[in-house]
Amino acid sequence: MFGLGDPEQKVEFNQFKAYTKELSIYTSYLNPHTTRRAISLxxxxxIDTDKIISAELNLEEMGEELKTLKNSRKGKVMVRLSGEL
Structure with a gap:
């Protein structure tokens, strides 16, 4: 999953716990020059999205998906935040 907060909001975490649990922190880079091309495709x-998307879930179904990863292991899961599927 990917989410992003307020750019002015600082994030604090326990460095020692991250060290002892051997956690890795990764960031993501978004190339703004590829969005228009992707939309056009x-x-x-x-692009046949039926071959990429394994499920379309509503927000209420995401808790179970995060526990089981049933659909995520097969492909991309799309989450509908409002409205009906």
């Missing part, structure tokens, strides 16, 4: 049908 999706709109044109050049």
């Amino acid at each position: 999706l709109e044109s049908g050049a």
